[in-house]
Amino acid sequence: MRLTHLADYAVVMMTEAARHPGARLSAAALSEETGVPLPTAQKLMQALGKAGLLEGHRGAGGGYSLSRDPQAISLADIIEAVEGPIAMTQCSEGVSDCALDTHCRVKPHMGLIGQKVRGALDAVSLQELSR
Numbered sequence: 001m002r003l004t005h006l007a008d009y010a011v012v013m014m015t016e017a018a019r020h021p022g023a024r025l026s027a028a029a030l031s032e033e034t035g036v037p038l039p040t041a042q043k044l045m046q047a048l049g050k051a052g053l054l055e056g057h058r059g060a061g062g063g064y065s066l067s068r069d070p071q072a073i074s075l076a077d078i079i080e081a082v083e084g085p086i087a088m089t090q091c092s093e094g095v096s097d098c099a100l101d102t103h104c105r106v107k108p109h110m111g112l113i114g115q116k117v118r119g120a121l122d123a124v125s126l127q128e129l130s131r
Helices: 005-018 027-034 038-050 075-083 107-122
Strands: 054-057 063-066
Touching (some): 005 027, 027 038, 038 063, 038 075, 075 107
């Protein structure tokens, strides 16, 4: 399993944001500090805001800040904000065009596997990542 570039960049940006508790950060500032290209940073900040991980602030002192304590945000939360629900295979999401679908004895267990992987990612907090 490998994170996409967007999920990886989201983790990098959220980790940097956690290093500035209470600060309102712009996409430009996070882009500069992390090396994430500005258009990508803007796109990710919107997705992270929509997922409730960042809170947007308008006006002269605007920007984004963490919506909750870094201890309460998990690696799983960040990945799901960008990638959607963590699922190991298409069939575990209920979608399947697999040639083995009618004979597969593993399919009923793929949901459990996905839950275990999500649990492992959920056990890693943004606080831990930002140290």
